[in-house]
Amino acid sequence: MVGLENYLSGHEFRIGVWTNSKFSWLGDDWKITMQYLPDTLVSRCEARNDELEIELDVSDTVHNFLNLYLKTVVVKNLSNLKREIRVFFSQDYHIYGTDSGDTVMYEPNLKSVIHYKRKRYFLINGQTDQSTGMYQFAIGYKESFGWKGTWKDAEDGILEGNPIAQGSVDSTVSFKLEVQPYFQPTLFIIG
Numbered sequence: 131m132v133g134l135e136n137y138l139s140g141h142e143f144r145i146g147v148w149t150n151s152k153f154s155w156l157g158d159d160w161k162i163t164m165q166y167l168p169d170t171l172v173s174r175c176e177a178r179n180d181e182l183e184i185e186l187d188v189s190d191t192v193h194n195f196l197n198l199y200l201k202t203v204v205v206k207n208l209s210n211l212k213r214e215i216r217v218f219f220s221q222d223y224h225i226y227g228t229d230s231g232d233t234v235m236y237e238p239n240l241k242s243v244i245h246y247k248r249k250r251y252f253l254i255n256g257q258t259d260q261s262t263g264m265y266q267f268a269i270g271y272k273e274s275f276g277w278k279g280t281w282k283d284a285e286d287g288i289l290e291g292n293p294i295a296q297g298s299v300d301s302t303v304s305f306k307l308e309v310q311p312y313f314q315p316t317l318f319i320i321g
Contacts, residue, residue: 137250139224145177145203146218147184148287148304154179155281156186183208184215203317207309215309216265217317218289220281220302222272225250234269234301235294243267243301258305259316265306267291272300 146155156162161178172191178184185206192199205215225232225247234245241263242255257263266289272279280302283290289304307315 135250136227137223137225137252139227139229141222141224142220143222144218144220144281144302145186145188146220146281146284147179147182147186147205148216148218148284149182149184149213151287152182153285153287154182178208180208186217204314205307205309205317206314207311210311212308212310215307216287216304217307218281218284218302218304219254220279220284220300221245221252221254222279222281222300223252225252229273229298231297232299233294233296234299236267236269236291243269243303245299245301254301254303256303256305256317258307260307262306264303266304268302269293269295270300271295271298273298 144155146153156177159179159181162175164173164175166172167174172189175188177186185208187204189202203217205217207213207215223232223245232245232247234243237244242253245252255264268280268283268289269292270280271277279300284302289302305317309315
């Protein structure tokens with residue numbers, strides 16, 4: 131039911147990219163266009179960063195009868211060099227509309243990050259076309275005692291891997307790709 135529960139409460143979920151020791155969250159230094167794919171409820175966002183020489187083609191949708199949010203990301207290396215590219219996804223849930231009493235944990239059997247409170251669970255995981263799953267994760271605190279969130283941990287390209295946190299918490303996960311010049315690997319995210 132629309133408006134029943136708000137899990138974002140106006141807070142950001144972020145996408146970031148690291149390559150060649152440089153990092154950028156999608157924002158002002160990206161050229162971004164957004165639209166829907168024709169005759170669908172699938173969004174399409176094209177984002178290009180000329181300094182990083184990277185282009186992302188991001189599509190999002192919600193499954194029509196299962197409780198699944200799906201994201202597909204195509205990473206384009208605009209450089210003429212082979213390089214490692216890491217894509218970061220930061221989750222800032224406010225389950226049941228509040229930032230307190232949440233838990234987030236890394237589940238090693240599923241190789242996933244799970245946010246939960248009472249009856250609500252959100253599993254974050256993905257797979258690249260290079261047959262690799264999540265590369266790194268960070269779980270931590272936000273919005274209290276001076277903590278900004280795990281998205282700040284991502285900005286050096288390395289996530290610390292804390293396995294669990296409770297209270298006002300968030301998470302960030304990364305995926306690593308070895309990308310040929312002008313090559314377009316696809317990264318699938320299910321969250």
